[in-house]
């Protein structure tokens with residue numbers, strides 16, 4: 389036997405907590421929540437329930453059987469979705485320029501930069517850029533809320549923190565269309581259900597692949613998770629380096645910008661914020 393240093397003990401403890409979380413998530417009996425159908429059903433207006441609270445019958449969201457829940461019964465629990473969760477508005481989508489117009493615009497920018505779009509090395513660049521935009525800005529084609537629809541409804545008493553940290557993301561600032569990239573950390577206390585961990589990463593990706601500010605993106609992630617999962621609390625933290633700061637303007641490299649959103653339990657209780665930040669910071 390040997391004495392472990394404190395830092396290892398902490399690491400081990402966190403690793404165990406994560407193992408336990410994984411095991412808990414794997415053992416969940418789950419089913420589709422039929423949110424697709426229920427969202428299409430007429431919604432009960434928010435004014436119909438006092439304080440916007442869920443009906444008393446489903447207050448704690450725990451169910452003891454796997455019987456399907458009629459859509460009508462769960463429909464009132466579905467919150468109005470934030471507008472940001474939706475893909476690009478139809479008006480903008482239909483007004484999009486053609487591929488040829490996009491490539492012509494790239495040629496214009498190449499000339500504006502001072503180069504010759506007709507030289508050999510640049511001849512295919514407009515086509516490549518237009519194609520790359522499809523991926524870099526693919527978030528406009530996705531509805532973030534759809535990703536969370538498969539909610540693991542039953543949590544079998546698991547109501548402690550669910551934390552997914554170090555989710556890498558690449559985005560572009562909306563001011564300069566220059567990349568910023570970093571890590572996202574998301575934590576929540578489940579009440580009505582939890583989602584597959586990779587789904588949270590895809591929500592981050594959906595918002596990252598749009599023109600963004602870091603502050604807006606942090607709030608959008610919190611908004612969509614909040615409206616679908618109705619957690620008791622949610623914490624979102626983004627840390628990123630902005631190349632528009634590193635390459636132009638003040639030209640400071642290695643500066644990271646941190647943005648946070650604390651909702652519910654995390655907003656009301658400073659200890660919860662400390663717990664979140666400790667779990668995020670103490671890395672193996």
Ligand SMILES: [Zn+2]
Nearest residue numbers: 561563564632
């Ligand atoms: Zn910028």
